[in-house]
Amino acid sequence: MxxxxxxxxxxxxxxxxxxxxxxxxxxxxxxxxxxxxxxxxxxxxxxxxxxxxxxxxxxxxxxxxxxxxxxxxxxxxxxxxxxxxxxxxxxxxxxxxxxxxxxxxxxxxxxxxxxxxxxxxxxxxxxxxxxxxxxxxxxxxxxxxxxxxxxxxxxxxxxxxxxPDFGWWIPPAEDGSEPAPDVAASLERANAVILPTEPVSAAGVRAAYWVDTGSKAHLRWVRPEPEEELLAALARLQARGELGLSDDARYAGSFRAHGLLVPVWDLDRELHAKEWSEPVAAFAARLDAALAETAQLTDAERRARDALAGKQVTLR
Known part of the structure; x- marks a missing residue:
C-alpha cells in the first residue's frame, strides 16, 4: 500500500x-x-x-x-x-x-x-x-x-x-589545461538548453525575470503575498484594465510553486530586458496600491478573480 x-x-x-x-x-x-x-x-x-x-x-x-x-x-x-x-x-x-x-x-x-x-x-x-x-x-x-x-x-x-552558460561548473585549472573531453561535452550539452534569462531591475521590484523561450518572451515574477490576497489585487487591476504591463505585454496567467504565486506576462521579444524596467516599476506601484485596498470586491472584480483563477497551474 x-x-x-x-x-x-x-x-x-x-x-x-x-x-x-x-x-x-x-x-x-x-x-x-x-x-x-x-x-x-x-x-x-x-x-x-x-x-x-x-x-x-x-x-x-x-x-x-x-x-x-x-x-x-x-x-x-x-x-x-x-x-x-x-x-x-x-x-x-x-x-x-x-x-x-x-x-x-x-x-x-x-x-x-x-x-x-x-x-x-x-x-x-x-x-x-x-x-x-x-x-x-x-x-x-x-x-x-x-x-x-x-x-x-x-x-x-x-x-x-x-x-549566460555553465562555465562556472569547472574552475580554471592551475596549469591552464583544458577540461577532459567528456567534461567538455557535458558542459556543451548543458549550455545548449539554457533559455536566455535576465533580472528586471527596478525600484521596489525583486524576483522578476525576463525569459526568452525562443518563440516568446515572458516576464515571470515570484510574489511573496498569500495567494488569495494577491489574486484579489490582480482582479482589481484586471477589472480596471490595468493588468497588462503595456499595450503589447498582456497577462498570460500564473503558476503556483512551493506555496507562492508566480504571475506571467507575454512580452514583445524585440525589446531587451532592460526596456521593461519602467513598465514593471509602474505596474509594481499599481499592484501595491491594489494590495492596500480593503473594500469587498465588486461583482466585476469577482468575475475577474474567477477568470484569473482559471489561468493558474500548480508546480511542485
Missing amino acids: AKKTRDRSGRAAAPAGENPRRPCPCGSGKRYKACHGAGDDVIVIRPFEGLVAECDLVAMREFLPSATAPLPLREPSGVAVTLATVLPGAAAALVRPDGSILLGMQVQTRSGDLSADLARALRWAQEAVPGTALPVVGPGVGGDLVRLQDVLDPAATLDLTLH
Missing part, C-alpha cells in the same frame, strides 16, 4: 534534539514526532516560508537556468558555500578540491521538504572529503531534522548572479 502524504505549512522545524513529544513548531497542533519529525512522507507546501530570500529560492528552484549566490549562513564557518540552480549531474551538493561547497537546487531526487533537503546536503558537504559530490538527497541522507530556516540568516537576501 502506498504511503499517505500529508500537507504541512513549512514553518521552522524543531531543532536537533527537540523532544519529539512536544508540539511541532509548524503550528499544526500535532506532536513534533507525528508531524515534521515523522520523516520524508511529509510534503511541505511552502518550504522556504519565513525567509526574506523565499522568492529568490523559488525562482532558483523552478525556472532560473544558470545562477549562483553565496549562501548567507547564520554561523559562517570560513568555508565558502554557494547555492546554485543546478550542478553537474543534477547533484545535490559537491565539494571542490579547495574545500568550497556548492549546493544544487534542481536535483535528481528529493523528499517532501526542499528546505530540509538543502540543509541535509549542506551538512553532508561540511563533513565530506574535498573533491566529492552528493548525487542524491532526501531519504539517502539521514540524521536529525534540520531545515534551511535553521542554518540560513532569515533576514538576508540572496546576491544572485545569472550566468
Whole structure:
C-alpha cells in the first residue's frame, strides 16, 4: 500500500534534539514526532516560508537556468558555500578540491521538504572529503531534522548572479589545461538548453525575470503575498484594465510553486530586458496600491478573480 502524504505549512522545524513529544513548531497542533519529525512522507507546501530570500529560492528552484549566490549562513564557518540552480549531474551538493561547497537546487531526487533537503546536503558537504559530490538527497541522507530556516540568516537576501552558460561548473585549472573531453561535452550539452534569462531591475521590484523561450518572451515574477490576497489585487487591476504591463505585454496567467504565486506576462521579444524596467516599476506601484485596498470586491472584480483563477497551474 502506498504511503499517505500529508500537507504541512513549512514553518521552522524543531531543532536537533527537540523532544519529539512536544508540539511541532509548524503550528499544526500535532506532536513534533507525528508531524515534521515523522520523516520524508511529509510534503511541505511552502518550504522556504519565513525567509526574506523565499522568492529568490523559488525562482532558483523552478525556472532560473544558470545562477549562483553565496549562501548567507547564520554561523559562517570560513568555508565558502554557494547555492546554485543546478550542478553537474543534477547533484545535490559537491565539494571542490579547495574545500568550497556548492549546493544544487534542481536535483535528481528529493523528499517532501526542499528546505530540509538543502540543509541535509549542506551538512553532508561540511563533513565530506574535498573533491566529492552528493548525487542524491532526501531519504539517502539521514540524521536529525534540520531545515534551511535553521542554518540560513532569515533576514538576508540572496546576491544572485545569472550566468549566460555553465562555465562556472569547472574552475580554471592551475596549469591552464583544458577540461577532459567528456567534461567538455557535458558542459556543451548543458549550455545548449539554457533559455536566455535576465533580472528586471527596478525600484521596489525583486524576483522578476525576463525569459526568452525562443518563440516568446515572458516576464515571470515570484510574489511573496498569500495567494488569495494577491489574486484579489490582480482582479482589481484586471477589472480596471490595468493588468497588462503595456499595450503589447498582456497577462498570460500564473503558476503556483512551493506555496507562492508566480504571475506571467507575454512580452514583445524585440525589446531587451532592460526596456521593461519602467513598465514593471509602474505596474509594481499599481499592484501595491491594489494590495492596500480593503473594500469587498465588486461583482466585476469577482468575475475577474474567477477568470484569473482559471489561468493558474500548480508546480511542485
